[in-house]
Amino acid sequence: MSESYEQERTVAFEAVQAAATLTESVRESMGEVLKKDDRSPVTVADFGSQALICRALMETFPQDPVIAEEDSSALRNPDNTDVRDQVLEHVQAHHEAATPEGVYAWIDHGTAREYSDRFWTLDPIDGTKGFVRGDQYAIALALIENGIPQVAALCCPHLPPDLADDDPDTRGQAFLAVRGEGTLQRSLNQDTEPTPIHTSNTTEPSQSRFTESFVSSHSSHDLAVEVAERLGITADPFRLDSQAKYAAVATGNADIYLRLPRPGTDYTERIWDHAAGALVVEAAGGTVTDMHGSPLDFTHGRLLKQNTGIVATNGAVHQDVIDALEASTS
Template structure:
């Protein structure tokens, strides 16, 4: 498999999708109603259309397991929405037609198998709406292992450099980031424990996405005393891989004890952290299963670390569970 070509096409497609998403964001009212998801819908579908088109044209035999499909868009009452999506796509691909856009979106209806892409065209819906963090997440899974992962984070600003980063990781070849508009690749490396100023903890903005009380208890048990940094989307994986945080926890919320994570919400980020020297598992230390289904049914929670503290974090979680 030609991983150089895979990366080249994937990078270009995420750059296109990020342009579309940022154009949509310019038109989101500042006080948008939470239940009004129309800008998100337009951006989600437009992003998926662009990425799926690029991947399918070059790699027609690799299925794409995407978050969206065009079923609802084909209904008569969705005419305005699909027209808006098509207009945004045409800003990138002027020859695009509505029928083609619908077809490109549905390229994401592939099935989990021996070799497939998994795609989240916009991860972090609420962050996207409030002009904060979101990610475009794409991963290639081959024979049960994530081989390639890309995270487009158009709104992410790290301590060094500009706003907007694209993270790229290939199994065994390291993790890198580049300005999302293009530029030099910068090698990623997780933080050392001695770097106290960056020995931080990231978690989701939304309390319902985890158990924030327990997460803070666990962070303190491994010596992290500062307040958590709350960030939407898989941008958290990018932050850990860049060495700007040592820990990201997503432990099961008491409100949703039976929730299982979607593979497209973690696959790309996981390899980005692992190839930067970190470690990713569920709360029991088990590897995340990206190969069996679209949901990680055999995993509970997600633990992401700089590697050095991983076993200590897992032990702290188990100790808490035994005592509660």
């Protein structure tokens, strides 16, 4: 990679890896799980991860807004003092002088909601259910300028380099992407320099392999099956939680990632669920659009209001997937 965005990529890459150290520490001794209004689980790791990453961004880029998933309101609730104390303990392992008010402030640095010409978006734990269940999750951070992700840091603490040969000793991968300059991958378990990666060279759709959400409520598995049949794909999909699916495409473990709206739902995708992963794929040579082939539009605050569904591919088979989707939904 060249010297463009040198400070941004250094801070982002170091921050997500530090957050992964915290989240894995939490995971080793899973504590109390809170519930959001939408009933999705939120853990000590969510708050601790966001605190560490937002602190790093505040320190180096204090003028940059951050659109993140969490805020400190649950921690401030007197009923949740045990959870607050756990968060503080884990954050203090990285910043010894951290105080409750300081941690609240760091977390709430991520409460921007409106679009601006330059901002960061963060999901401190993407795939919380996977985290709680002991499967895949990701820490996802992206810098967006003029509506386009330019720098992405994605950390997948339990992702093996080869999904077909899941050796527990090799789990843990971090990814750094800069638009137009490629994507790097680094093992969390080895003290090695990051190496460039590229999407697969599969050009025949029938030889492709899908990855899709582990939980069927997140995406229409039925529509994905129909698309696979139209393309002649027979291989079973890799089902993963979180933006680890984007990493699977970027590394060539999979060729196609589909996140498709379920019939009768009107869910609008959140930007923090896709910005980092999309750039990791695109910088590695792939293509990411919505299900109609339109680019993802990050100019509407927290939501991808102008997009429906997500299609990420190795690039070579992208139009085939879009055509199969159009035929399946027309």
